[in-house]
Amino acid sequence: MSTLRHAVADLGAGRFEYTASRRLGTWLLCCVGVTVLLTAISLLIGTTSIEDSLKWLLSPDAQSSVVLWQIRLPRTVGAWFAGALLGLAGAVAQGVFRNPLAEPYLLGTASGAALGVTICLMAADASVGGLALTGQIGVTGAACIGACAATLLTVTLSRGVLQTASLLLSGIVTAFLLSAVTSLLLLTKPEVWREMQTFLLGTTSFISWSSALLLGIVLCICIVPAVLLSRGLDALTLGEDTAQSLGLSLPWLRLTLLGVVALATSTSVGQVGIVGFVGLVAPHLVRETLSVNHRQLLIAAPLCGGALLQAADLVSRWIIRPAELPVGAVTACVGGSYLVFLLWRRSRDG
């Protein structure tokens, strides 16, 4: 009787897994479909009307080819990669910190990147030597250096990566500290404020093929270790003690995964500035629609994040064309509204 009951239970579990994986497959296919559709639409959306863009596609001249294939397409591809990196970083951060409100910028990366860019812009404005130096590093390089330095500072302040609470607190302290330094510097040099604002609100305006390629390579580098260590994240959801009792090396696991978060976030910030909410919302969107383990989440969240930022990029260049909105403002509006909706639904359901 007992054997029969187990057999039925196994059968049920197998059917559930089959249904779940089918749902995941359908979901992933939908996400890829949406991405392809958004990519196609992105070729039509810019400073011209859709009719003109269609004419360009059908009979391109030298100028329209540049606009279509060197501006619009790399921009949308790069936006997808940047969103995917943020989605991946958000999913990993939420798993490592076992906190659904964790986001990619939790380690102080955004503040570090902002400080790096501020120093870069101020140096460029201050002297010829500074201009030459920043010419070599560039805003992107400065953002990456700042983000990496901030992550190191956070890990140093928390004396390693073992204590979750300490790491979270250190991240918050680092973010506040570096933001304060950035604000003080900006007060002394208001000329760079507007340029900084562009960076702080996020922009996909100048993504080139080389930027998109870099983002794509870093996504590949980040997603492999993240997926390989996803079972560790599953074990972590049961608690640190349980994870360790299952034979996991917690310091190594955390260090690697936080390295993934730092690399993904700093690369994204370096290329598109600080784009909020994508890293927070993408994993939530996946979990809201699917029942997934971490391996599935770490594949689905980047797809979702990529499509989200791609859509936000389209909105940012469409609404007030030929001017454009900062893409981070669009993601903040959409992402913020979605989180409010989630809160409202939870309070309604008790």
Add this chain to the structure above:
Amino acid sequence: MFERACVIVALFLGAPAAPAAGFVMRDDLDRSVALAQYPQRIVTLLPSLTETICALGACGRLVATDRYSDWPPQVRALPKAGGIDDAEVELIVSVRPDLVLISRSQRITGRLTDLGLVSFALNTDSYPEIAHTVTVIGDILGLPERAKRLNESIGEAVHAISARAIARRHGHVPTVYFEVDGPPYAAGPSSYIGELLGLLGARNIVGADLGPFPSLNPEYVVRHDPDVIFVSPSEVAHVADRPGWDRIRAIREHRVCSFTPAVRDTVVRPGPRVAEGMQAIADCLAQVAP
């Protein structure tokens, strides 16, 4: 084009000596500001206001300025009372000013009034407002004749630069993209810089309907293919690296201008040095425009 916003109530308008009954003027926040005498201890919180006072020969009446006021050189030694959004009230009080000159957008007005200080707000965002500011400050200082002469000399210099620049090009109107900050905030025709470009007979590729400083989609610049591009010095080396921008005629033919910070101040500050800033733009256009 513009109207004087002040109403002078007192007598002895043209005399530098203090009026017996004091006087009341209306500032650009539409407040009636009563002054017992021509102010002798002035704090300015905007570089263009500092420059205007000094251009009227009253630099000696300044007791403090904002931290960005750096012209003429003698104002650099004065106490610095913070910036546009973080004015240092304590320092302002400590220098015992009888007038604080501020811009209309500064929020410090209420605090100054609470502390018993007299403040006067002026709007200086456009070329016509330069003359307005000079006239009003001339009246406040009791130097209306000097203000009149300064306005005349500014007007003549601007007119001469404009006429020379237009005549030199023999009817050709260069198309221009002026990036005030990257990436890419442009100066529209309704901005101060846009007004200067218009006076120089250049055609701004940015439409007037986009406002003074629109954040443009970069493909807009590629599509409009301007003859000349103005960017900040830090962007000169990188502007060709922007996606698709290497196909822009101005960049292919090296018609990209930028200004050193000192020259840039004259270009972006609507003040008495307008002719200097305009000349800098005109020189660049003369050098590189086709």
